[in-house]
Amino acid sequence: MNDFVEYYLQKLRQLDHEDAFFSLVEADHSIVPQLIEAYMRETDWDVRATIIEVIWQHRLPTSLDFLADALRDEHPKIWKAALDGIVTIGGKAGKRIFEKERERLLGNPDRTGVRLQWIEKAIEQLNNAALD
Numbered sequence: 001m002n003d004f005v006e007y008y009l010q011k012l013r014q015l016d017h018e019d020a021f022f023s024l025v026e027a028d029h030s031i032v033p034q035l036i037e038a039y040m041r042e043t044d045w046d047v048r049a050t051i052i053e054v055i056w057q058h059r060l061p062t063s064l065d066f067l068a069d070a071l072r073d074e075h076p077k078i079w080k081a082a083l084d085g086i087v088t089i090g091g092k093a094g095k096r097i098f099e100k101e102r103e104r105l106l107g108n109p110d111r112t113g114v115r116l117q118w119i120e121k122a123i124e125q126l127n128n129a130a131l132d
Helices: 003-013 017-026 029-041 045-057 061-071 076-089 091-106 114-131
Strands: none
Touching (some): 003 017, 003 029, 029 045, 045 061, 045 076, 061 076, 076 091, 076 114, 091 114
16 A cells, blocks of 8 residues: 555544545545555444545446445445445446345345335435436
8 A cells, every 4th residue: 555545544543534535535546446455454433434435535436346345334334435425426337236235135124224215215316316
């Protein structure tokens, strides 16, 4: 991982959120794979959720597979951050991710509830965006 990414991730951990967040968002898209790598190693839920947001702020369709994996995480901060990113990037691929997640949740009735409602709302948002 390059020094630039590590420096700003450390600032995130030290709660210097705003500077770190915007520096990473405004950086070249080439840092996204490094951020995904950092996410996998990170243990702090807040930092992990922020890394997800930085990744989706780059709005790269190639990030959708990563976001789909994060969407399946059980921690609400993580799956909600991933959901926001998938809605933002959108498109047919985003809708397919949500439909697949809805099927997964419906296959396990103990895990539906609020999460399923969020997924349904996200599908609705992408459907409405397609009509615009």
